[in-house]
Amino acid sequence: MHSQPAAAVHDYLDLLGIFWENPVSQECLHHLEKQVPIVLAELELALSARELDVNRHMVTHLAEALQRHGPWWGWSMFGFERLWGRLTECIT
Numbered sequence: 609m610h611s612q613p614a615a616a617v618h619d620y621l622d623l624l625g626i627f628w629e630n631p632v633s634q635e636c637l638h639h640l641e642k643q644v645p646i647v648l649a650e651l652e653l654a655l656s657a658r659e660l661d662v663n664r665h666m667v668t669h670l671a672e673a674l675q676r677h678g679p680w681w682g683w684s685m686f687g688f689e690r691l692w693g694r695l696t697e698c699i700t
Contacts, residue, residue: 616654619647627670631679640671
């Protein structure tokens, strides 16, 4: 485990990249379930609380959601949430 911000962010993004593979194998999902807590702990050590938010916690549920619901693009709301965020920025 390391506490360098750039390395921790790289590991986090690398992990997210695996979630977006289509399809994700059962072996890969098992690997993700083990790696997510480790990578999130790296982020917590490397970044300040101000730089982290609740969305980081949601990653802990992605492997289970993929197993239950199939490929992320069929049920994920990330795109819609990003759109609403951008629209909100335009209004405020």
